Amino acid sequence: MTKAEKIQKIQEILEIKNPKENLYADLLKTMGDLKNNYGDYMITEPIDCDEELERIPKADYELCTALLTMLLREDHFSNGSFERRFAEGQVLPVLVRMKDVLSAGV
Template identity: 55%
Template sequence: MTNKEKIKKIQDLGDLKSNYADYMTTKPINCNEELQREANADYELCTALLTAILRENHFSNDSFEHRQRAGQVDEILKRLVAELNK
């Protein structure tokens, strides 16, 4: 599966936040710092974090692929599942 296909799958969830910046604590948004919040993130923050890294990819090509290889995308998705299973 290509990165574009993966992004499409995530977008198909329908929970990406157009107001993702409202969930962030850094201005301008610093994805590295924001991703440190993942361990305690609720469902809404997880979807905002996913949106933020997808937007980051728009401005910095291949950043999503780098984050995916580093396991950051999987960690957010695992946290999302954990929140849904509560």
């Protein structure tokens, strides 16, 4: 998938503003960016999602995809956490950063 196609897919999800985690998992899978090894990108042990999310402003594309995967995995273990984080404004900034990083490279 090209950068332009990824930007378009991310923009579509941003416009929907839906907190259902399956949309975000499908997005990462479709783009080939779901990180099964997301823990390799994290700097906290055990993983502290709140601290990891503070890295968004300087994150590269790969870290962003790992952060989004982290949020999806957190929901797997703590059902409902993704929707809570979405409501608190912690999900969409990851997508915005992904789009911005991709756009800078187009």
